[in-house]
Amino acid sequence: MSSIKKDYNQLLETLIGIFTVDKGKIKILLMHKKTEPYKGYWVLPGSLLSNNETLEDNITDVVCDTLGLPTMYIEQCYTFSNLNRDPDNRVVATAFIGLIDNITLVLKKQERDEIELAWFEINSIPKTGYDHDKIINKLVEYLKKRIINSNILKILFPSDFTLPELQKVYEQVLNTEIDRRNFRKKLVNLGYVIDTGDVNEGYMGRPAKLYRFNDELEERNLF
Amino acid sequence: MSSIKKDYNQLLETLIGIFTVDKGKIKILLMHKKTEPYKGYWVLPGSLLSNNETLEDNITDVVCDTLGLPTMYIEQCYTFSNLNRDPDNRVVATAFIGLIDNITLVLKKQERDEIELAWFEINSIPKTGYDHDKIINKLVEYLKKRIINSNILKILFPSDFTLPELQKVYEQVLNTEIDRRNFRKKLVNLGYVIDTGDVNEGYMGRPAKLYRFNDELEERNLF
DNA sequence: GCAAAAGTGTTTTCAATACACCCATGG
DNA sequence: CCATGGGTGTATTGAAAACACTTTTGC
Numbered sequence: 001m002s003s004i005k006k007d008y009n010q011l012l013e014t015l016i017g018i019f020t021v022d023k024g025k026i027k028i029l030l031m032h033k034k035t036e037p038y039k040g041y042w043v044l045p046g047s048l049l050s051n052n053e054t055l056e057d058n059i060t061d062v063v064c065d066t067l068g069l070p071t072m073y074i075e076q077c078y079t080f081s082n083l084n085r086d087p088d089n090r091v092v093a094t095a096f097i098g099l100i101d102n103i104t105l106v107l108k109k110q111e112r113d114e115i116e117l118a119w120f121e122i123n124s125i126p127k128t129g130y131d132h133d134k135i136i137n138k139l140v141e142y143l144k145k146r147i148i149n150s151n152i153l154k155i156l157f158p159s160d161f162t163l164p165e166l167q168k169v170y171e172q173v174l175n176t177e178i179d180r181r182n183f184r185k186k187l188v189n190l191g192y193v194i195d196t197g198d199v200n201e202g203y204m205g206r207p208a209k210l211y212r213f214n215d216e217l218e219e220r221n222l223f
Numbered sequence: 224m225s226s227i228k229k230d231y232n233q234l235l236e237t238l239i240g241i242f243t244v245d246k247g248k249i250k251i252l253l254m255h256k257k258t259e260p261y262k263g264y265w266v267l268p269g270s271l272l273s274n275n276e277t278l279e280d281n282i283t284d285v286v287c288d289t290l291g292l293p294t295m296y297i298e299q300c301y302t303f304s305n306l307n308r309d310p311d312n313r314v315v316a317t318a319f320i321g322l323i324d325n326i327t328l329v330l331k332k333q334e335r336d337e338i339e340l341a342w343f344e345i346n347s348i349p350k351t352g353y354d355h356d357k358i359i360n361k362l363v364e365y366l367k368k369r370i371i372n373s374n375i376l377k378i379l380f381p382s383d384f385t386l387p388e389l390q391k392v393y394e395q396v397l398n399t400e401i402d403r404r405n406f407r408k409k410l411v412n413l414g415y416v417i418d419t420g421d422v423n424e425g426y427m428g429r430p431a432k433l434y435r436f437n438d439e440l441e442e443r444n445l446f
Numbered sequence: 447g448c449a450a451a452a453g454t455g456t457t458t459t460c461a462a463t464a465c466a467c468c469c470a471t472g473g
Numbered sequence: 474c475c476a477t478g479g480g481t482g483t484a485t486t487g488a489a490a491a492c493a494c495t496t497t498t499g500c
Contacts (some may be wrong), residue, residue: 011231208479430451
């Protein structure tokens with residue numbers, strides 16, 4: 001067995017792209033790297049897999065313990081195995097997406113200072129280390145597909161969102177403009193969202209009504 | 224570095240579910256295991272990842288060299304990392320799907336005899352070794368989603384298929400019955416398939432017309 | 447001529463699209 | 474009262490769904 005392990009010996013790491021929506025903009029959480037290699041660049045949070053944990057356990061620990069974030073919805077996306085992803089070792093990386101709504105997030109943040117984290121709009125990714133630009137691209141495309149083909153937006157919008165905000169997300173994902181009246185008709189008339197009766201005051205212009213997703217609705221492609 | 228490798232030292236393997244469609248039935252290719260553990264059980268083909276290859280290179284070699292099959296369309300699906308997947312070692316497995324049309328397949332098969340392979344309908348999977356039943360399930364679900372959300376059926380039906388055959392595939396994937404007239408209307412009237420002018424003779428009943436997919440059509444959810 | 451399987455047309459319903467004006471708030 | 478952004482209704486088009494009979498072949 002030990003002879004086998006010499007020829008077949010890779011390191012395995014997890015990486016996570018944590019996404020949220022802030023004022024209708026999809027954002028990803030990146031970490032500022034403080035050590036070489038790629039010191040000063042931005043990278044996806046993650047860690048090496050040890051022998052006594054699953055990939056999912058590992059990435060959950062990264063989110064909760066290392067980043068100090070609340071537990072959140074996580075999905076595995078893709079495993080990257082290019083030979084020179086990491087300049088020092090052969091490291092295979094399994095990448096995840098994590099989703100957290102903006103409200104839950106604000107409540108629990110800022111418990112730790114030794115790690116510098118920042119949110120970036122997915123169209124304005126800063127200079128990244130390793131092959132993380134490629135991985136971020138894949139994660140963003142994966143997220144977009146999932147938003148279109150499933151109802152995971154419920155996770156990013158647990159309650160009390162406005163239709164203009166939701167529409168902006170769909171416009172980013174679909175890369176088109178959507179007619180406001182038709183968007184509203186679709187979501188409200190087909191029963192995907194429910195009027196909470198509250199409105200979103202304190203912004204410019206007429207206050208927007210607040211909605212929540214209808215939980216009883218089956219998963220279906222909306223667009 | 225070597226101290227790190229002691230704590231973080233996993234084996235990584237690839238596995239592949241190769242799918243085809245035969246007379247409207249979706250089938251998966253499994254391998255009869257000739258050695259312990261799980262001797263006599265059926266498993267997904269695969270191999271351990273060595274240090275100088277990517278997962279994709281590795282699984283392509285399995286398909287072409289080990290199984291003696293033609294190169295085919297391959298997609299990565301999921302990475303399984305449960306601690307006791309393999310009774311002997313900690314092995315993390317990245318699973319792929321491969322798609323091959325029945326015609327190409329028949330032409331190139333049977334070049335090797337030392338490996339026993341067989342096709343199984345996805346609703347009649349035999350007794351499997353390791354956690355491969357769970358992995359097969361995931362691969363089948365992944366394939367179904369991809370069939371619904373993309374146009375990969377073009378790969379399984381490169382040309383000259385009948386609409387009743389294609390309909391059977393959709394019925395398996397969607398787990399519903401589809402009206403023959405509406406199915407035909409949708410695919411033909413909306414330009415997804417094109418009448419080749421040939422027919423499928425030699426079977427019972429009226430011969431079915433042969434179609435091919437319209438290559439110029441954009442990816443879209445049909446159902 | 448009978449069994450097996452495939453092809454065909456019409457009507458109704460509902461969602462998709464296109465499009466312009468009015469309303470509520472903050473400053 | 475004006476700027477900003479949000480809400481609303483109608484008409485048209487096109488696809489989805491429901492539904493029954495006829496055609497071609499093998500035996």
